[in-house]
Amino acid sequence: MIIAHNGEWLSAMIGAECALMCIDNGNYIVVSRVGARIWELIAEPQDLSDICAQLCKEFDVAEDTCRNEVESFVMTLREEGAVTCSVPDA
Numbered sequence: 001m002i003i004a005h006n007g008e009w010l011s012a013m014i015g016a017e018c019a020l021m022c023i024d025n026g027n028y029i030v031v032s033r034v035g036a037r038i039w040e041l042i043a044e045p046q047d048l049s050d051i052c053a054q055l056c057k058e059f060d061v062a063e064d065t066c067r068n069e070v071e072s073f074v075m076t077l078r079e080e081g082a083v084t085c086s087v088p089d090a
Contacts, residue, residue: 003074004045006084011039020082029080034059035073042083048074 008023018036021028031039037058041051052066059066077083 001048002045002086002088003042003048003051004084004086005039005042006082009082011036022081025081027080029077029082031073038070038073047088 010021010023012019013036014030016033018031018033018039019028020031020039034055037055038051041054048067048070052063052070055061055066055070056063061069074083074085078085
């Protein structure tokens with residue numbers, strides 16, 4: 001699954017959290033430090049597996065736990081309209 005930003009979003013670190021705001025409609029989301037790192041990683045479209053591999057290098061997390069958490073986080077971002085998810089061409 002390829003994950004990418006959807007629309008124009010601004011981001012700013014506020015302490016240990018990151019605030020994301022959509023320029024188009026004013027919606028905003030506050031995410032954790034790990035969520036902010038995922039947001040950085042998908043500045044260019046990224047495969048879910050590549051995101052998880054990078055996070056496993058940076059954080060002390062098991063691969064299966066990481067994948068489950070990233071999938072859940074990405075689905076939340078998708079529901080908010082912040083990202084798109086697509087299946088790469090075979």
